Amino acid sequence: MTDLFDNKILCKKCDKQMAKSEFVKNGFLFRAMICSKCGNKIIHPVDVQEYDKFKNLKNKEFRVKMRLVGNSYAVSIPKEIVSFMHAQEKAMNEMVRLCFEDFGRVSLNFNEVLRR
16 A cells, blocks of 8 residues: 555645655654645644544553562553554563652653663
């Protein structure tokens, strides 16, 4: 299947051929076509759709159980989050970075290598 942006796209305002471009927003790479004459921009619809999925997941609150496993506690990560991260082809290693940020707040970072 051919990608939409593999075709010549003309600006609807000035009828000039648009050029491929990319930009990053909140860690997401967006593909775009930009008109060099008038500055009109078209963002790839698939990238917009994936970003909307990210925003919906980000604003969703999950209630998960904390379980005692040996001498440690375990918290399950909802499949919805892990599936989204795999779909974005981010580095998903077995090791994650865990930080005690503040009272009542712990963070997990999946795309940084642990340094010992």
